[in-house]
Amino acid sequence: MALTQDQRSLFTAIAAPWLDRGEWPIWASIQHYFDQRDQDADAIFHSLPRVGSEVPFAAGYGFTNPMRAPISPRDRVRLTVATSLVLPEVRMVAGEPFVRTLRHMIDLYTSTPILNDDVPTIILRSRELVDALPNLKPWFVKVLPDLLSYEPGISTGGVHLGDGSWEREVTRSVWQFRHVHTVEDYIEKTCEIVAKNAAQYAPVAAVEEEAALVIAKPERAPYIDLDLLDDLDQAAQKISWKVHKLIALCRELNDNYVAGNPYACAALIRAILDHIPPVFGHQDFKQVAAQHVFAVKRTDKAHAQRLAAFKDIADDVMHRPVSATVPVISMSDLPEPARLNAVLQELLSILQ
Structure with missing residues (x-):
């Protein structure tokens, strides 16, 4: 089951104060956020897919903690580890x-x-x-x-x-x-566990149908944030830089990341890193990582430096010839998506 953009926006709104201060927001603040956008936060929340049932606790799982309607404005809403997929x-x-x-x-x-x-x-x-x-x-x-x-x-x-x-x-x-x-x-194992527990309290057919919402997915979220890609698309209409190739590389990276193709992902990340340095005023990405002054200086510079180091793995993917011993590249060898997203967000700021 694919998530809607409204559901993804709900996750982002809940995550923001937690990532910033380590505190989960009260529901009233989430409602207010969506009220300002003429959207119904309660309806979006209760549309989220879940495995199993809300009670007992170990017989249900989803992207958030279970909260029955009507949700109290003072209740705190939490995300689960499952939101890592999104x-x-x-x-x-x-x-x-x-x-x-x-x-x-x-x-x-x-x-x-x-x-x-x-x-x-x-x-x-x-x-x-x-x-x-x-x-x-x-x-x-x-x-x-x-x-x-x-x-x-x-x-x-x-x-x-x-x-x-x-x-x-x-x-x-x-x-x-x-x-x-x-x-x-x-996440797959947790869904399996709660579906088994839920079978004790609900008809098996209903549990299996519900479990398919999450177990049949865990599809990965796109590597490059979709909102960021939309922003790059809009910026392309107003700037002299031609970023159509960059956007195409990002979309192909997303497709291969969701499909779980590590070699294609590594090659595409390398291609993106080779493609963007001129916007930063440099010839190659190692210079960007070493010399560019990022808006969020310490964090984003660290992201850039990790990406620069990743080029060795990408070189291995693209240039190591066949032999009796060739190391295998897996999805876990790719840099965390947040690193490239941060660098591309900086690039967007420069373009704008």
Whole structure:
């Protein structure tokens, strides 16, 4: 089931304060946002696809936490990890770190011995998590307990301590995710779990029909944001730069990314990076990454530098000849979509 642009806009509105401050918005603020656009936020929310049913909790899953009509204006609305399929920024800062953390929780569970009749309590502690996965951002570590609380396949309880740290229990529920290595794997497995749970409370045919909404998808969201492409299209009508090739490359990248074609994606990302430097006043993208002063200096410059480093992988894709040992490129080897989107947003600002 394809999502509408209104549904995607709802996700973006909910995500904005969470990504900015780590706080989920109250429903009244979302209603107000859509009221200003003469749209019905409640209708959009209740049109979202879900697996299973709203109750009991572990028998349902969707892009948001379940909220029955009428939604109270003071209720807080949350996104789930499933939104990583739709919003590249959520995937980068929450979805992929969540999967890495889940792998760590599985390791904790499987490596803890059970001796005789003693059943140990396995605890995930925020301080120990930072040591085990040093690349996790402080923002993600802070919001992780709340994320865990609304992922129905994972059963955890825990406490927040006075010094700002937290503890969560790791139960056997994580073991069912032992074959999960990507965001897509995780969402597919979660949908499978909740559909099985929902079958206990609803006719099987109805559950299977509902499960198809998410399980048959997890299709990836486009690599390049569609609104950004529309903005580039509009800008092309008013500028001297000819960006039709850039737009075509971006659209082909989106098609291949959704289809899961890593070699084509890598080649197209390389082509885009080779194509855009003149707009920034440079000859190649390494100069853009090293010398351009981005509007969001630290973050977007880091995105550009990561993309510049990716050219080595793209070169491998395009130029390594056949031999007895050729490394395989997978979708996980591609740079996070948010990086190229940020650079293209900067390019759009220059064009405008």
